[in-house]
Amino acid sequence: MTLVQHLIDGAWRGQEDRARRNPANQTEVVNTSPSADAGTVHDAISAAEQAASGWASTPAPARGAILLDAAELLRTKHSEIARDLVREEGKTLAEATGEVRRAIDVLRYFGARGWHQDGSVFPSASADTTVLTRQEPLGVVGLITPWNFPIAIPAWKLAPALIAGNAVVLKPAEFTPASADHLARALLAAGLPDGVLNVVHGAGEVAGKTLVEDDRVAAVSFTGSTDVGMRIQRTVTERRGRVQLEMGGKNAYLVLDDAAPEAAARVVAAGAFGLTGQACTATSRVYCTPGVRAEFSAALATEAKRYQPGDGLATGTAMGPVISEQQLATDVGAVRTAIDNGATVVTGGADPDGLRFEPTVLTDMAQDADVVRQEVFGPVLAVLPVADLDEGLARVNDSPYGLAAGICTRDLAAAHHFAAATHVGVVKVNRPTTGLDLNVPFGGVKDSSTNTFREQGPTATEFYSWSKTVYFGHDR
Ligand SMILES: NC(=O)C1=CN([C@@H]2O[C@H](COP(=O)(O)OP(=O)(O)OC[C@H]3O[C@@H](n4cnc5c(N)ncnc54)[C@H](OP(=O)(O)O)[C@@H]3O)[C@@H](O)[C@H]2O)C=CC1
Numbered sequence: 001m002t003l004v005q006h007l008i009d010g011a012w013r014g015q016e017d018r019a020r021r022n023p024a025n026q027t028e029v030v031n032t033s034p035s036a037d038a039g040t041v042h043d044a045i046s047a048a049e050q051a052a053s054g055w056a057s058t059p060a061p062a063r064g065a066i067l068l069d070a071a072e073l074l075r076t077k078h079s080e081i082a083r084d085l086v087r088e089e090g091k092t093l094a095e096a097t098g099e100v101r102r103a104i105d106v107l108r109y110f111g112a113r114g115w116h117q118d119g120s121v122f123p124s125a126s127a128d129t130t131v132l133t134r135q136e137p138l139g140v141v142g143l144i145t146p147w148n149f150p151i152a153i154p155a156w157k158l159a160p161a162l163i164a165g166n167a168v169v170l171k172p173a174e175f176t177p178a179s180a181d182h183l184a185r186a187l188l189a190a191g192l193p194d195g196v197l198n199v200v201h202g203a204g205e206v207a208g209k210t211l212v213e214d215d216r217v218a219a220v221s222f223t224g225s226t227d228v229g230m231r232i233q234r235t236v237t238e239r240r241g242r243v244q245l246e247m248g249g250k251n252a253y254l255v256l257d258d259a260a261p262e263a264a265a266r267v268v269a270a271g272a273f274g275l276t277g278q279a280c281t282a283t284s285r286v287y288c289t290p291g292v293r294a295e296f297s298a299a300l301a302t303e304a305k306r307y308q309p310g311d312g313l314a315t316g317t318a319m320g321p322v323i324s325e326q327q328l329a330t331d332v333g334a335v336r337t338a339i340d341n342g343a344t345v346v347t348g349g350a351d352p353d354g355l356r357f358e359p360t361v362l363t364d365m366a367q368d369a370d371v372v373r374q375e376v377f378g379p380v381l382a383v384l385p386v387a388d389l390d391e392g393l394a395r396v397n398d399s400p401y402g403l404a405a406g407i408c409t410r411d412l413a414a415a416h417h418f419a420a421a422t423h424v425g426v427v428k429v430n431r432p433t434t435g436l437d438l439n440v441p442f443g444g445v446k447d448s449s450t451n452t453f454r455e456q457g458p459t460a461t462e463f464y465s466w467s468k469t470v471y472f473g474h475d476r
């Protein structure tokens with residue numbers, strides 16, 4: 001069992017207060033962690049404030065070298081970290097291993113950025129003058145992360161924040177403290193100066209809220225539910241801080257007549273049931289045109305059955321359990337409400353066994369049914385008919401969310417039209433809605449995102465820095 005502690009000014013502190021149980025075996029306590037009160041969070045912010053100027057004046061290549069060394073330390077322990085991740089979050093070992101590798105690559109990507117160009121040089125209208133821009137760090141930034149990617153999301157917020165020269169206070173999700181702890185320990189062991197990274201564990205409503213409300217925190221980057229995100233946005237913008245939110249999705253897939261039904265079923269099922277459906281990018285609605293509907297639906301039912309829930313550490317498990325009793329209640333409730341309102345269960349929907357909930361495919365629902373409009377965040381997929389590409393596009397866009405969407409087709413013109421006309425941040429053609437490359441921008445529109453600064457890729461550091469313009473006179 002791991003004893004997780006807060007990290008404040010380079011020191012580990014805090015008494016064990018909450019126990020995390022393995023979602024696949026709830027009698028097993030896998031780690032304990034402390035609960036930060038407001039005073040502990042204030043200490044963490046003070047430590048970051050003290051460390052900020054030293055870190056900002058450290059040359060960027062030296063900052064990058066620490067990220068690269070941390071990546072190497074994580075690599076040497078990646079199997080152990082992946083197993084710990086499965087035991088606290090529940091996903092399969094293959095998924096967890098992929099996630100740990102992704103966190104390592106994120107550190108490598110931003111570590112190398114330490115050598116990249118920082119700012120631009122412009123010609124001036126005035127004689128003997130050069131104009132240049134510098135990217136300046138914001139100071140102290142707060143990062144609030146969810147449980148569903150417990151090491152990758154902290155990594156993809158931390159790495160750009162640190163390489164841009166900021167000091168950080170990270171508040172990981174209370175279900176998954178150990179994964180963030182592995183990341184913090186690697187950065188510390190790689191030589192990150194005391195106070196540059198501080199980690200506070202505990203309840204969002206206490207630790208997270210205190211972080212968000214503190215004027216010394218120049219910016220807050222958050223991934224999680226739309227409800228909490230909107231509240232954070234109000235608080236941070238009221239005190240004129242900068243905020244970045246990545247929130248929910250109700251991601252749709254469109255399967256056209258010309259798609260190969262089995263291949264389409266594999267892509268849709270991977271997006272819907274991989275990661276137990278617990279991804280903001282998960283596919284949760286699928287629309288199909290008449291010529292493919294029967295064959296696609298049959299192939300989808302067969303494919304769904306491959307995702308039988310089990311212990312993520314066991315060989316051959318294709319889908320882990322859900323994260324918690326609350327999430328299970330949401331999943332079960334969504335399916336029951338749909339059935340009460342006339343939906344037909346194609347496959348799944350049986351009573352859960354512990355936190356194991358079968359992948360569930362539903363049909364015969366209206367476009368305005370709750371299960372078609374509201375995020376479930378579980379392995380629940382609604383299948384609906386559409387007449388053609390145009391109706392499909394209208395249905396895909398008919399959502400308060402705008403994160404990801406996909407289309408299965410071999411028709412290039414249809415795919416291009418879909419990519420242009422969908423009002424979402426990520427479009428996938430013949431690929432699952434889940435799964436992102438770390439070197440490209442990621443984010444959504446509408447209720448899925450603040451839709452200002454994008455995470456990941458070359459522009460990720462923009463959120464964590466501000467641009468200063470310098471006019472350089474050089475008279476002789
Ligand atoms: N977009 C995404 O990737 C995710 C979406 N979700 C959605 O959210 C639903 C609920 O999941 P949940 O984990 O409760 O998501 P939350 O939005 O509650 O949690 C995300 C993070 O925010 C923290 N937090 C909670 N309340 C506050 C607050 N008032 N101020 C500051 N930080 C806060 C949480 O802490 P703590 O862990 O202590 O609650 C956690 O670290 C899911 O069913 C799903 O629909 C969830 C996870 C990821």
Ligand SMILES: O=C(O)CCC(=O)C(=O)O
Binds near residue numbers: 433434435436
């Ligand atoms: O699909 C992915 O790989 C990432 C999804 C994500 O960012 C999330 O669920 O928060």
